[in-house]
Amino acid sequence: MSGLLSATFSSESAGSESSAAKERIDVAAGADGVPQNESIKAYLTGGGIASLASAAYLIQAGGVPGPNITILEASELLGGSLDGKGSPEHSYVIRGGRMFTEEAYTCMFDLLSFIPSLTTNGMSVKDEIYEFNSRIKSNSLCRLVKDGQKIDASHMGLSNADRMELISIMATSEDTLGAKRIEDIFELSFFKTNFWYMWCTTFAFQPWHSAVELKRYLLRFMQEFPRIHTLAGVRRTPYNQYDSIVLPITEWLVQHGVQFVTGTQVTNLDFNHGQDGKAVERIHTVSHGAEDSIVVRDIDLVFVTNGSMTAASTQGSMTEPARLASKEEDGSWALWETLVQDNPEFGNPAAFNSNVAESKWLSFTVTLTDPVFFNLMEQFTGNLAGTGGLVTIMDSNWLMSVVLPYQPHFLNQPPEMDVFWGYGLFPDIEGNFIKKKMSDCSGEEILNELCRHLRFDFHRPHIIKSANCIPSMMPYITSQFMPRVKGDRPDVRPTGTTNIAFIGQYCELPDDVVFTVEYSVRSAQTAVFSLLGVDKEVSSLYKAEHDLEIVLKSLATLFH
Numbered sequence: 239m240s241g242l243l244s245a246t247f248s249s250e251s252a253g254s255e256s257s258a259a260k261e262r263i264d265v266a267a268g269a270d271g272v273p274q275n276e277s278i279k280a281y282l283t284g285g286g287i288a289s290l291a292s293a294a295y296l297i298q299a300g301g302v303p304g305p306n307i308t309i310l311e312a313s314e315l316l317g318g319s320l321d322g323k324g325s326p327e328h329s330y331v332i333r334g335g336r337m338f339t340e341e342a343y344t345c346m347f348d349l350l351s352f353i354p355s356l357t358t359n360g361m362s363v364k365d366e367i368y369e370f371n372s373r374i375k376s377n378s379l380c381r382l383v384k385d386g387q388k389i390d391a392s393h394m395g396l397s398n399a400d401r402m403e404l405i406s407i408m409a410t411s412e413d414t415l416g417a418k419r420i421e422d423i424f425e426l427s428f429f430k431t432n433f434w435y436m437w438c439t440t441f442a443f444q445p446w447h448s449a450v451e452l453k454r455y456l457l458r459f460m461q462e463f464p465r466i467h468t469l470a471g472v473r474r475t476p477y478n479q480y481d482s483i484v485l486p487i488t489e490w491l492v493q494h495g496v497q498f499v500t501g502t503q504v505t506n507l508d509f510n511h512g513q514d515g516k517a518v519e520r521i522h523t524v525s526h527g528a529e530d531s532i533v534v535r536d537i538d539l540v541f542v543t544n545g546s547m548t549a550a551s552t553q554g555s556m557t558e559p560a561r562l563a564s565k566e567e568d569g570s571w572a573l574w575e576t577l578v579q580d581n582p583e584f585g586n587p588a589a590f591n592s593n594v595a596e597s598k599w600l601s602f603t604v605t606l607t608d609p610v611f612f613n614l615m616e617q618f619t620g621n622l623a624g625t626g627g628l629v630t631i632m633d634s635n636w637l638m639s640v641v642l643p644y645q646p647h648f649l650n651q652p653p654e655m656d657v658f659w660g661y662g663l664f665p666d667i668e669g670n671f672i673k674k675k676m677s678d679c680s681g682e683e684i685l686n687e688l689c690r691h692l693r694f695d696f697h698r699p700h701i702i703k704s705a706n707c708i709p710s711m712m713p714y715i716t717s718q719f720m721p722r723v724k725g726d727r728p729d730v731r732p733t734g735t736t737n738i739a740f741i742g743q744y745c746e747l748p749d750d751v752v753f754t755v756e757y758s759v760r761s762a763q764t765a766v767f768s769l770l771g772v773d774k775e776v777s778s779l780y781k782a783e784h785d786l787e788i789v790l791k792s793l794a795t796l797f798h
């Protein structure tokens with residue numbers, strides 16, 4: 239991929255232009271109504287979905303020519319956290335398996351509506367995903383497991399006090415909640431209810447995470463309350479999200495001439511202070527040890543993905559645990575940390591990245607050459623692969639959950655192989671069967687623990703022999719959920735700046751929820767439409783709380 243996309247990286251020399259921000263907004267409408275911003279150049283730091291989406295909207299809504307857009311990515315791969323890689327020879331790895339919903343993902347589906355599918359001629363990626371979900375419907379028959387048995391998860395198990403707290407947190411303002419943690423609000427018993435087990439494993443919340451983020455999630459996904467035990471509202475992609483989303487977007491951008499520069503880290507930005515405000519005038523980079531810089535004119539645009547939930551992630555193997563790496567080994571936080579030193583209005587990365595013990599967890603991807611595990615799981619859950627969803631083992635010390643996606647999960651996956659994904663929310667606790675912390679376990683030990691929880695004892699040796707289980711350690715995976723206060727995340731368009739936007743998971747978007755592809759795409763729309771003065775509304779934010787029928791149904795679920 240990086241070979242296909244690698245582009246010539248040349249520094250430019252251009253003088254700065256005054257009042258250029260206004261010049262940029264003063265666009266001439268083209269014949270088709272698309273503004274022609276032909277002289278603007280755009281530089282995007284990071285090759286995750288936030289940047290890919292920004293590039294797509296710069297072209298589609300902003301009329302910026304593709305060759306004027308440069309994406310600078312530190313790693314050799316595009317897609318960032320939205321990953322999926324591997325081959326039959328080397329096994330497969332996804333650090334995450336994503337769940338979407340039709341209601342809440344308005345920005346993501348807007349983007350995918352104009353990206354052509356790579357696998358079905360004449361279809362958009364959005365249509366392809368909708369068509370897939372009309373055939374392969376999610377309806378979990380086994381959401382929770384305890385003592386090796388599936389349990390009835392339709393009962394939420396909430397007390398009156400829990401219900402009151404849930405309603406109260408939804409009604410309390412973000413300012414009032416401030417930096418409170420979820421555990422500051424609920425009784426300890428709340429964290430033992432079916433509701434919490436399903437909620438926390440669906441969205442990866444921990445008791446010590448931000449109460450504000452939980453409030454946003456409760457409101458944003460209220461429509462999911464009545465189906466939280468079946469996950470019937472979840473929409474999935476036909477293949478892993480790299481193959482189904484990142485590849486087609488990248489291909490579309492390549493066809494439009496966008497420049498991809500991988501293996502290049504942005505290390506700093508220089509600003510000038512003009513009459514309109516602060517403008518980026520130079521981008522400093524380092525590429526394979528060589529320093530370079532790009533001159534940015536006032537009319538040009540700079541997009542920064544500040545921080546990454548998969549920063550410093552590492553992989554183990556069937557025989558080795560995944561090592562816990564430090565953020566210094568990965569540049570994803572460094573630029574933001576450097577920028578805030580002189581620009582306090584750009585937020586506070588330390589609120590998110592300074593407590594690895596509370597932000598890390600471990601996922602694992604298992605490639606199997608024998609169908610026995612899938613057969614046993616399908617019998618046990620009552621769901622064919624792709625129709626169930628997360629199966630959470632409530633009495634697992636590691637709080638393990640697994641998902642069997644529809645197969646094949648990779649475009650290049652042969653029919654005789656199966657791939658599934660799982661994760662544990664408590665990697666620092668000893669297993670129930672393997673007396674080691676999950677984070678110290680090899681892939682084989684993690685799979686062993688899983689099989690024992692599921693009581694697949696008879697077939698366990700055979701399953702393990704046919705498996706390659708790759709653990710992925712992600713030190714910052716829930717960093718975006720850490721308690722924070724107003725100002726810790728920069729605005730997408732910080733006040734007093736003219737040509738820079740922050741995009742991704744660590745910028746502020748009112749009411750929307752982080753740890754979603756939606757948030758990154760919303761930041762992209764917000765940034766592009768605002769910087770270019772595009773006369774287009776950001777896709778509407780679905781608000782279930784404004785629909786009385788949904789509110790009543792959801793509240794009724796809490797009493798079940």
Ligand SMILES: Cc1cc2nc3c(=O)[nH]c(=O)nc-3n(C[C@H](O)[C@H](O)[C@H](O)COP(=O)(O)OP(=O)(O)OC[C@H]3O[C@@H](n4cnc5c(N)ncnc54)[C@H](O)[C@@H]3O)c2cc1C
Pocket residue numbers: 283284285286287288289310311312313317318319320333334335336337338502503504505543545546547548569570571573601715741742743752753754755756758
């Ligand atoms: C395990 C897991 C499960 C998930 N589940 C879901 C789900 O169910 N539903 C859902 O909607 N979302 C889910 N997500 C979240 C979703 O994948 C992310 O929110 C999204 O992919 C983030 O995209 P991004 O572009 O904002 O940031 P990232 O993808 O993190 O991209 C940042 C990129 O910028 C690069 N970079 C950073 N700094 C620099 C620099 N200075 N110079 C050059 N490059 C730089 C990094 O290398 C990285 O590639 C999940 C993610 C994971 C990991």
